Amino acid sequence: xxxxxxxxxxxxxxxxxxxxxxxxxxxxxxxxxxxxxxxxxxxxxxxxxxxxxxxxxxxxxxxxxxxxxxxxxxxxxxxxxxxxxxxxxxxxxxxxxxxxxxxxxxxxxxxxxxxxxxxxxxxxxxxxxxxxxxxxxxxxxxxxxxxxxxxxxxxxxxxxxxxxxxxxxxxxxxxxxxxxxxxxxxxxxxxxxxxxxxxxxxxxxxxxxxxxxxxxxxxxxxxxxxxxxxxxxxxxxxxxxxxxxxxxxxxxxx
Amino acid sequence: xxxxxxxxxxxxxxxxxxxxxxxxxxxxxxxxxxxxxxxxxxxxxxxxxxxxxxxxxxxxxxxxxxxxxxxxxxxxxxxxxxxxxxxxxxxxxxxxxxxxxxxxxxxxxxxxxxxxxxxxxxxxxxxxxxxxxxxxxxxxxxxxxxxxxxxxxxxxxxxxxxxxxxxxxxxxxxxxxxxxxxxxxxxxxxxxxxxxxxxxxxxxxxxxxxxxxxxxxxxxxxxxxxxxxxxxxxxxxxxxxxxxxxxxxxxxxxxxxxxxxxxxxxxxxxxxxxxxxxxxxxxxxxxxxxxxxxxxxxxxxxxx
Numbered sequence: 001x002x003x004x005x006x007x008x009x010x011x012x013x014x015x016x017x018x019x020x021x022x023x024x025x026x027x028x029x030x031x032x033x034x035x036x037x038x039x040x041x042x043x044x045x046x047x048x049x050x051x052x053x054x055x056x057x058x059x060x061x062x063x064x065x066x067x068x069x070x071x072x073x074x075x076x077x078x079x080x081x082x083x084x085x086x087x088x089x090x091x092x093x094x095x096x097x098x099x100x101x102x103x104x105x106x107x108x109x110x111x112x113x114x115x116x117x118x119x120x121x122x123x124x125x126x127x128x129x130x131x132x133x134x135x136x137x138x139x140x141x142x143x144x145x146x147x148x149x150x151x152x153x154x155x156x157x158x159x160x161x162x163x164x165x166x167x168x169x170x171x172x173x174x175x176x177x178x179x180x181x182x183x184x185x186x187x188x189x190x191x192x193x194x195x196x197x198x199x200x201x202x203x204x205x206x207x208x209x210x211x212x213x214x215x216x217x218x219x220x221x222x223x224x225x226x227x228x229x230x231x232x233x234x235x236x237x238x239x240x241x242x243x244x245x246x247x248x249x250x251x252x253x254x
Numbered sequence: 255x256x257x258x259x260x261x262x263x264x265x266x267x268x269x270x271x272x273x274x275x276x277x278x279x280x281x282x283x284x285x286x287x288x289x290x291x292x293x294x295x296x297x298x299x300x301x302x303x304x305x306x307x308x309x310x311x312x313x314x315x316x317x318x319x320x321x322x323x324x325x326x327x328x329x330x331x332x333x334x335x336x337x338x339x340x341x342x343x344x345x346x347x348x349x350x351x352x353x354x355x356x357x358x359x360x361x362x363x364x365x366x367x368x369x370x371x372x373x374x375x376x377x378x379x380x381x382x383x384x385x386x387x388x389x390x391x392x393x394x395x396x397x398x399x400x401x402x403x404x405x406x407x408x409x410x411x412x413x414x415x416x417x418x419x420x421x422x423x424x425x426x427x428x429x430x431x432x433x434x435x436x437x438x439x440x441x442x443x444x445x446x447x448x449x450x451x452x453x454x455x456x457x458x459x460x461x462x463x464x465x466x467x468x469x470x471x472x473x474x475x476x477x478x479x480x481x482x483x484x485x486x487x488x489x490x491x492x493x494x495x496x497x498x499x500x501x502x503x504x505x506x507x508x509x510x511x512x513x514x515x516x517x518x519x520x521x522x523x524x525x526x527x528x529x530x531x532x533x534x535x536x537x538x539x540x541x542x543x544x545x546x547x548x549x550x551x552x553x554x555x556x557x558x
Contacts, residue, residue: 004370007363011377017437018380020403021392067289074282082286085293091547092301093498095519096539099526100300100307123296130289155281184385186501191527202387206505209394218401221391228388236383240376247449 024222031219040197045204055118056182057175060125068133089127098191121182129174136170172242201228304536312533325537338521346496357443365451379441389438390505424514427507450484486557
């Protein structure tokens with residue numbers, strides 16, 4: 001009994017801020033109307049966020065599935081070097097890489113661009129995603145692939161018809177991590193986007209704390225918090241199993 | 255953070271004819287090409303560029319001029335930088351100790367299968383699903399005494415007489431930020447530790463119990479030593495994350511009061527985008543990179 005009272009008290013402590021924020025935002029429905037009209041309109045920011053997250057998830061899945069297959073099943077010159085270079089992304093501070101990226105994306109014509117931001121997110125996701133996908137492809141019995149090759153499939157058909165199906169759980173995990181990271185990130189869009197109409201939700205909602213004429217609308221702010229948090233909370237509760245797999249895989253250690 | 259590079263690579267015995275073998279090599283490169291392009295263009299190229307930028311006077315707008323090593327020699331004159339380094343180290347030490355203690359406590363509480371334990375795990379982790387920016391804004395409202403419930407609650411219960419200045423004094427701002435970080439990251443670290451706890455074989459515990467070990471002995475003699483690699487991973491993640499802290503201070507305390515909660519990365523950001531000195535910011539970033547890689551290498555050697 002003492003066990004359950006302890007964990008219940010702790011659970012209340014951890015859940016309270018979320019419940020409070022939901023309640024504070026709903027106390028006045030006007031909060032949501034104010035937020036909808038804030039700046040360029042919350043619709044614009046939400047659309048930007050959805051676009052960036054979709055491009056990041058799609059990009060991460062495509063690049064890491066192809067790459068994971070290459071690293072699990074092929075030998076090619078420079079293989080180890082490329083794998084180490086990808087893992088090295090984890091060693092480099094965020095700021096160290098974002099400042100030159102701000103300049104570099106300018107050279108590429110991708111400054112202030114949602115596509116440019118998404119590509120940067122794909123890069124940040126790659127160490128985890130590639131590691132996950134490589135292990136997933138390695139776990140498939142070679143016979144499965146060989147049978148397909150003997151049946152006259154090219155490697156790409158074997159890959160897209162059979163192997164991709166077998167690594168579906170890993171794809172869900174990689175996609176979920178890519179979504180949560182790109183939907184929630186604040187620092188990269190803060191640096192790489194400079195036009196209000198291209199802001200993603202975190203940057204836009206944080207700008208609410210600057211207030212209009214010095215007065216901060218705290219109710220509207222919590223409505224913004226809810227719009228950002230709810231999709232993540234729902235997705236997490238549904239896909240929890242797949243999220244935990246990301247921890248179990250040892251990929252965090254990569 | 256290359257603690258382990260995964261499984262040792264397997265090399266198949268190459269009995270394949272060489273022409274077909276070269277075909278497979280080319281195919282391998284084709285599948286790896288998107289990875290190579292992303293890593294090359296968006297990671298390796300910026301890494302080279304940041305070093306080159308640090309050797310130039312590089313204004314936000316306008317022409318870059320080679321001026322090495324000015325961006326490095328002027329770092330000691332940056333008034334904010336040293337205070338920021340001291341503050342960030344202090345923050346890192348406190349956060350890492352508290353975070354690992356709380357995470358270990360939570361993990362031990364929910365490691366065994368019991369009815370309802372899945373719910374408690376989810377409850378502890380749920381704040382981790384919320385973005386850090388959203389979490390910081392949530393606390394920004396919750397700890398506002400006119401809007402949030404915490405200040406009035408403490409006063410009504412008679413715990414404090416005056417309204418608490420949550421982010422009004424340097425110490426309180428640090429305290430409130432750490433509360434935010436604990437709330438947001440304790441569950442995340444708990445999950446890391448749980449993976450380690452669950453990899454300890456049940457037989458080891460059973461053997462210890464039949465030898466008459468008590469719970470404290472089991473914890474210090476079995477759990478902690480066998481958990482060491484996982485604890486090391488968590489410590490390195492926590493130290494790295496804290497040294498690079500930005501969001502919590504930028505959003506929640508805005509570096510204040512009086513720059514007392516200005517972290518290293520905030521100084522880099524201000525140099526680049528408020529003082530328009532990208533060269534100076536690049537030099538700071540390079541120093542930060544070298545320090546961090548050095549520290550991580552050291553920690554990995556020590557902790558493993």
